[in-house]
Amino acid sequence: MEASEPTRRQNQWKQSKVARIAVYFFFGFVILSVAGFFVLENAVETSRGSHQDEAVVSFGEHEGVITFSTDLRNRGIISSVLPFLYYLQKEHLRTKLQAGDYSLSGTQSISEIVGKIVRGETIEKGIKVTFPEGTTAADMSTRLDTAGLPGTAFLALVKHPDAALRSRYSFLADLPSAATLEGFLFPDTYYFDPRLGADAIIAKMLDGFAGRVEPLLTTIPVGKHYDALILASIVEMEVRTDADRKIVADIFRRRIGAGMPLQSDATVRYVLGETKVKHSLSDIAIDSPYNTYKNKGLPPGPISNPGLSSIQAVLNPTPNRYVYFLNNPDTGETVFAETFEEHVANKAKNGL
Helix, strand or coil, rough: CCCCHHHHHHHHHHHHHHHHHHHHHHHHHHHHHHHHHHHHHHHHHHHCCCCCEEEEEEECCCCCHHHHHHHHHHHCCCHHHHHHHHHHHHHCCCCCCCEEEECCCCCCHHHHHHHHHHCCCCCCEEEEEEEECCCCCHHHHHHHHHHCCCHHHHHHHHHHCCCHHHHHCCHHHHCCCCCCCCCCCCCCCCEEECCCCCHHHHHHHHHHHHHCHHHHCCCCCCCHHHHHHHHHHHHHHHHCCHHHHHHHHHHHHHHHCCCCCCCCCCHHHHCCCCCCCCHHHHCCCEEEEEEECCCCCCCCCCCCCCCCHHHHHHHCCCCCCCCCEEEECCCEEEEEEECCCHHHHHHHHHHC
8 A cells, every 4th residue: 555645755755864864964974074183193292291291201122102101191292092003103103112221201202202102212222412493503513422422423424425325315415515404403302322423423313303304395396405404503593483483484585585685693603603683793793604694595504403393484484474583582582574664663672
């Protein structure tokens, strides 16, 4: 017996309702999945743990990554287990973690923590030396000497890298013949075996650059890599915060595009080899290709070894209308101006 017309319509309406609900669930699932992906991607680099000091954390030879990540979270090294496990899975690193004792802290990103464990930078592997972002090769040399490592030989090799070293790393292949390794010595905390020679120390730092910086440079043409690194080294020494670096990077890029000198005090400090609150007219007139008050465009090479934040700022600057900026000598705050008159007023307000 056939169903009546009202019954058929009611059945069709129910089927249509079920179909609509299924569609809503599907699109809801897709939206949540996409949102979750971006949240996890962002957390890998931006999330931090609550434990600010370095702590010794052990990863056992037969320990599972879930147990290990839970221990990291409980100790405040990471804020959440999920982004840690996501990063391991995405980068296919679950089986590449090396057992040992590591010095870790909540100030490090998940990618930094995983990188140390994948590279096996255990605390037993040598003398700990920290190179902050913006450290010059000369300062690195001093730190190495102080730690009982061959800092003098290190600096000599940095200034005159041999052909074998250049051929080993693709990012050094197109360097000008007179270029040093300044800018390519990735600033980080390292554990150096006291038996290492200067060449092995440099190789370890260049490996750090290859793993952390080189992938970022693939977003720009190969011929622009060295220029980006030079500009990042200047931005590193000019301002402190990530947001200010992105603004200053845009200001400098616009100055270069307009044929203006960069007028970076950081380059003058590099030439003078000393830090001053305010440079004199004779300082900014010093004869050097690194003096960006006297010469237009970029200097011939980096003036420091920049960290990821400054490199990312140059690769992805924040568009703005500012033309001038200064740093308050007491607070370090960066103050921006769109006109020269406003800049002069800012100098007076900030004691410059």
